[in-house]
Amino acid sequence: MTAIPVRCPGGEYEVVVEPGILGSVGERCVGLLSGRRILMVVDSAVADTHAVQVEDSLVAGGFRVERCTVEADERRKTIETIQDIYQAALKAGLDRHDAILGIGGGLTGDMAGFAAASYLRGIDLVTIPTTLLSMVDASVGGKTGVNLPLPGGDARLGKNLAGAFWQPRLVLADPLVLGTLDDRQRRCGLAECVKHGLIDGPQLLDLIDAGLDAILDADPEAVASLVEHAVRIKVGVVQDDEREQGRRAVLNLGHTFAHAIEPIKPLDLLHGEAVSIGLVAAIGISGELGLLEGDWAADFIGRLERIGLPIRLPRTIATTELIDRMGFDKKIRAGHHTLVVPIRPGHVEIVQDVPEAAIAGAWSSVGAD
Numbered sequence: 118m119t120a121i122p123v124r125c126p127g128g129e130y131e132v133v134v135e136p137g138i139l140g141s142v143g144e145r146c147v148g149l150l151s152g153r154r155i156l157m158v159v160d161s162a163v164a165d166t167h168a169v170q171v172e173d174s175l176v177a178g179g180f181r182v183e184r185c186t187v188e189a190d191e192r193r194k195t196i197e198t199i200q201d202i203y204q205a206a207l208k209a210g211l212d213r214h215d216a217i218l219g220i221g222g223g224l225t226g227d228m229a230g231f232a233a234a235s236y237l238r239g240i241d242l243v244t245i246p247t248t249l250l251s252m253v254d255a256s257v258g259g260k261t262g263v264n265l266p267l268p269g270g271d272a273r274l275g276k277n278l279a280g281a282f283w284q285p286r287l288v289l290a291d292p293l294v295l296g297t298l299d300d301r302q303r304r305c306g307l308a309e310c311v312k313h314g315l316i317d318g319p320q321l322l323d324l325i326d327a328g329l330d331a332i333l334d335a336d337p338e339a340v341a342s343l344v345e346h347a348v349r350i351k352v353g354v355v356q357d358d359e360r361e362q363g364r365r366a367v368l369n370l371g372h373t374f375a376h377a378i379e380p381i382k383p384l385d386l387l388h389g390e391a392v393s394i395g396l397v398a399a400i401g402i403s404g405e406l407g408l409l410e411g412d413w414a415a416d417f418i419g420r421l422e423r424i425g426l427p428i429r430l431p432r433t434i435a436t437t438e439l440i441d442r443m444g445f446d447k448k449i450r451a452g453h454h455t456l457v458v459p460i461r462p463g464h465v466e467i468v469q470d471v472p473e474a475a476i477a478g479a480w481s482s483v484g485a486d
């Protein structure tokens with residue numbers, strides 16, 4: 118078992134990584150949580166499997182458990198779904214001492230977290246991530262939130278535009294749950310791991326190279342080792358800057374590009390796939406700005422390909438449309454393009470006022486016209 122401590126101003130907790138840990142959730146919550154009632158916010162994909170194991174364990178630990186099941190769909194990552202969770206919490210009689218437990222992918226975790234942050238002005242939260250992406254990224258660091266409709270009758274939803282920083286009391290990552298996750302989603306989780314590796318240095322990238330087949334087969338030991346390394350990197354960043362006033366923004370590497378393309382339906386990109394293309398575009402920006410050091414980029418992009426992630430847009434989109442879409446990203450402040458730019462593995466920089474021509478060049482490098 119590995120327990121990674123997280124110490125943020127908003128709370129101290131552990132991320133525990135262990136195959137089979139779901140069977141002891143109840144024991145771990147006794148003594149940690151002051152209340153006896155728990156509302157489980159459950160990703161429908163795990164409602165009949167992993168959530169049952171967790172619920173049984175909580176009941177055996179003496180908790181009164183109710184459930185609210187949600188669909189992992191970005192179009193339903195909305196205030197309306199948060200309303201449903203509030204109603205379920207009220208119906209279950211949750212008071213200030215009680216807790217919400219989110220079990221599912223990052224989408225479910227973000228919504229469960231936002232509900233916990235705001236219900237009765239904030240109650241305890243336990244997070245059980247069930248995708249690789251949510252284990253290594255979404256469940257750690259306290260970002261919660263939902264998508265918002267954009268103004269002016271625009272049918273698109275702006276990603277994560279409302280939310281709160283709310284640290285959980287405990288995160289439990291059980292690599293065994295990835296056995297039910299499909300192959301495409303596992304590859305998506307690897308996109309965020311590769312991102313962490315680019316931020317931190319070659320060690321995690323080497324670990325991915327050495328264990329790729331085992332990781333893609335959801336081998337519990339290989340996954341546990343990967344998750345542990347990746348979580349330590351994320352924790353190292355968020356502990357120093359919980360509220361993203363500075364350094365934490367490096368975790369957005371590739372994401373300003375990814376958020377622009379992820380909602381474009383015909384592209385049919387999952388979050389991790391959009392991140393993969395976003396990372397390549399971020400390398401493109403680095404080249405446009407003359408900041409790339411050494412010749413690591415081709416090898417890095419080759420790794421994304423070996424994982425089975427896309428490195429170019431699956432169909433052509435106009436650069437102007439993509440730049441327009443970047444305008445609704447939270448990381449763009451007052452019309453100035455602030456981007457995270459990779460210099461070399463282990464060295465990324467936050468660059469302000471990136472010229473639009475460089476952004477256009479980066480989009481071209483991934484196939485925009």
Ligand SMILES: NC(=O)c1ccc[n+]([C@@H]2O[C@H](COP(=O)([O-])OP(=O)(O)OC[C@H]3O[C@@H](n4cnc5c(N)ncnc54)[C@H](O)[C@@H]3O)[C@@H](O)[C@H]2O)c1
Pocket residue numbers: 160161162163189190194221222223224225227247248249250251254255256257258259260261276277294295296297298299302305388389
């Ligand atoms: N809060 C953060 O810091 C942060 C960081 C990164 C991403 N995110 C958010 O996370 C979301 C993406 O997370 P994700 O990639 O986990 O996607 P997701 O939550 O949509 O889950 C992916 C799919 O896998 C299914 N699923 C989940 N666990 C499963 C399992 N064990 N077996 C079978 N199916 C399972 C889900 O129902 C869904 O269909 C986005 O909304 C993104 O904005 C948040």
